[in-house]
Amino acid sequence: MSSLNALKAVEIDRNFAAFLKMLPNLVGDYAGQWALLRHGFVIAFYPSALDAQIAGNINFDDQIFSIQPVEQAPDELGYFSYAINPRTP
Amino acid sequence: MPLIQGRHNGRAAVVPIAIIDVAKYRGHKFSNAPVLPGTKPFRALIDTGATSTMISPRVVSSLGLQQVNMRRYNGLGGLFDRPAYLFHVAFYHAVPTAPAAINPISICLKEINGGALSDEDTFDVLLGMDVLRTGNLRVDKDGTFSFEF
Numbered sequence: 181m182s183s184l185n186a187l188k189a190v191e192i193d194r195n196f197a198a199f200l201k202m203l204p205n206l207v208g209d210y211a212g213q214w215a216l217l218r219h220g221f222v223i224a225f226y227p228s229a230l231d232a233q234i235a236g237n238i239n240f241d242d243q244i245f246s247i248q249p250v251e252q253a254p255d256e257l258g259y260f261s262y263a264i265n266p267r268t269p
Numbered sequence: 270m271p272l273i274q275g276r277h278n279g280r281a282a283v284v285p286i287a288i289i290d291v292a293k294y295r296g297h298k299f300s301n302a303p304v305l306p307g308t309k310p311f312r313a314l315i316d317t318g319a320t321s322t323m324i325s326p327r328v329v330s331s332l333g334l335q336q337v338n339m340r341r342y343n344g345l346g347g348l349f350d351r352p353a354y355l356f357h358v359a360f361y362h363a364v365p366t367a368p369a370a371i372n373p374i375s376i377c378l379k380e381i382n383g384g385a386l387s388d389e390d391t392f393d394v395l396l397g398m399d400v401l402r403t404g405n406l407r408v409d410k411d412g413t414f415s416f417e418f
Contacts, residue, residue, distance in 0.1 A: 185335075185336075188335075188336065189336065189352075192336060192337075192338055192339060192352075193339065195338075196338065196339040196350070200341075228380065229337075229355055229380050229382050230291060230355070230380045233291070233337060233355055246337060246338045246339075247337055247338050247382075248338050248339075249340075249382065254341040254342055254343040254348055255319075255320045255321040255340060255341065255342045255343065255384070255397075256318070256319065256320045256342075256343050257316075257318070257319045257320075257323070257342060257343075257344055257395065257397075258316045258317070258318020258319040258320075258397075
């Protein structure tokens, strides 16, 4: 993994952890939107994943940001739930 | 509307699809190139019980997709998180031929934020409702299915 990818992965994990804590307070006003995050903070909300990703690319030359959907319910995998091994890194 | 047709075996329906990085698609859309190079077929299992599409590590490494976030899933072992990517799903008009050949595709314009599956031998992509609800899926008793979007 390149150093940029490693930094990005760390940022994504940090933003995700912070986002999960904020999520219950965001759902009321921003459900269905996409959050652009950097350094553990929400920068802005966008109507689509692509809009959030483009905004991140434009605003952060170092590419250190991530996006998250504002949705409370986790994804379900149906019959093929077993295809996921939670222990896989 | 594009119409994709295939066969199911009474238990499952697998369809060849292409996964296209959103950045690559945007670059292509704003170019004059008639052909989107580098697309390749992956085996997608149609799963109406899955709320979102997932891709195998083979797809990620084959296309060099860059992670954009994490997504949370509810599976047999409870909640777990997986790295996720941003891409489009494209359907082949016919079963794709040799890799070097030009195989017509129709691209589902909705961007998909899909997580990584664990390694799975029987398919490469779990095609979930985020893609399927963009069109009309029909499964017929004669062993065929169609998807119009």
